[in-house]
Amino acid sequence: MSTTTPRAYNSKLRANQAEATRNRIVLSAETLFIEHGYEKTTISAIAAAARVAPQTVYATFGSKVGIVTAILDRIRRDERFQALHQRAMQTLDPRQSLHAVAHLICEIYDSRALLFEQLLGTLAISQELASQLQDQYLHDRKLSRIYMASLHTRGCIREDLDIERALDIFWVLINFSPYQMLVRHCHWSSQAYVDWLTDLLCRELLRQPQPQPSR
Numbered sequence: 502m503s504t505t506t507p508r509a510y511n512s513k514l515r516a517n518q519a520e521a522t523r524n525r526i527v528l529s530a531e532t533l534f535i536e537h538g539y540e541k542t543t544i545s546a547i548a549a550a551a552r553v554a555p556q557t558v559y560a561t562f563g564s565k566v567g568i569v570t571a572i573l574d575r576i577r578r579d580e581r582f583q584a585l586h587q588r589a590m591q592t593l594d595p596r597q598s599l600h601a602v603a604h605l606i607c608e609i610y611d612s613r614a615l616l617f618e619q620l621l622g623t624l625a626i627s628q629e630l631a632s633q634l635q636d637q638y639l640h641d642r643k644l645s646r647i648y649m650a651s652l653h654t655r656g657c658i659r660e661d662l663d664i665e666r667a668l669d670i671f672w673v674l675i676n677f678s679p680y681q682m683l684v685r686h687c688h689w690s691s692q693a694y695v696d697w698l699t700d701l702l703c704r705e706l707l708r709q710p711q712p713q714p715s716r
Contacts (some may be wrong), residue, residue, distance in 0.1 A: 526551040526558055527575060530568045535615045539565065539623040539630065566633045569620065573637055582609060590648065595657040596703050602648075602675070603698040607691050610680045617677050618685075645671060652706070659708050670705050674698065 529550035533542040544565065548555040562568045576582065582605060589601035610617070624631045649668045652658050658667050675698070683689040683697070 522551070522553060522557065523561055523571070526553065526561060527568060527571050530565070531572050531616060534569075534619050538619050539569075540626065564629075566629050569630065570633060570637070572616070576609060576613060590651070595652055595655070595707050596699075598652075599702040599706070600695070600699045603695045603702060606675050606698065607680070607695045610677060610684070611691055614681070614685060618681070621677070642668070642672060645675075657707055659706065662706070667706055671702065674702055674705065 526547060530542070530547045533546055533550060537546075542565070544558050545555050547565075547568070548558045551558070558568075562571060585601055585605035585608060589598050589605060592598040592601060620630065620634065624634065646664065646668050649658070649664050649671060653664050653667065658664075662670070679698075680694060684691065684694050689697075
């Protein structure tokens with residue numbers, strides 16, 4: 502008798518179990534990072550919360566920095582964020598596109614503000630984490646450059662801005678710091694932040710409509 506089907510089934514079962522374990526570790530680590538901070542959270546504590554051996558955590562992610570990378574990747578792959586990203590990239594109206602960007606940024610920050618605050622507070626004392634987040638920064642900036650290039654090619658960007666200058670402005674405005682100050686500290690609503698960010702992105706980046714001549 503052929504053993505192809507049982508082997509395929511067992512392989513799929515092991516893969517599903519491995520993915521479930523991976524997700525459990527990531528979720529446990531994120532919770533502990535928020536509650537206790539990155540530096541004070543140990544691999545042993547993460548393993549205990551995820552109900553696995555510390556060796557499993559090391560074998561799966563290598564280190565806490567590896568877990569942070571997995572957390573950030575999980576954020577990017579979230580279906581809600583993917584849908585908003587696609588809308589931003591595919592919407593022809595540049596103002597509607599930037600509104601989708603603002604909405605996407607706010608959704609991400611709303612869902613992970615506590616985590617980002619903990620990680621950013623650790624950068625000064627963890628060179629390894631700082632190096633990894635710098636790599637993530639370069640990756641995200643590369644994606645943003647593609648988006649800016651698309652707007653520039655379609656003639657949407659202000660005439661006095663080249664792609665790099667537009668990218669610099671875009672990058673500063675979507676940074677976590679303005680969100681943190683306005684929403685976390687000044688207690689703006691998320692909608693107020695989205696409206697403000699959309700308006701600012703449009704004014705700073707896009708060509709403004711020319712006034713119609715009076716008749």
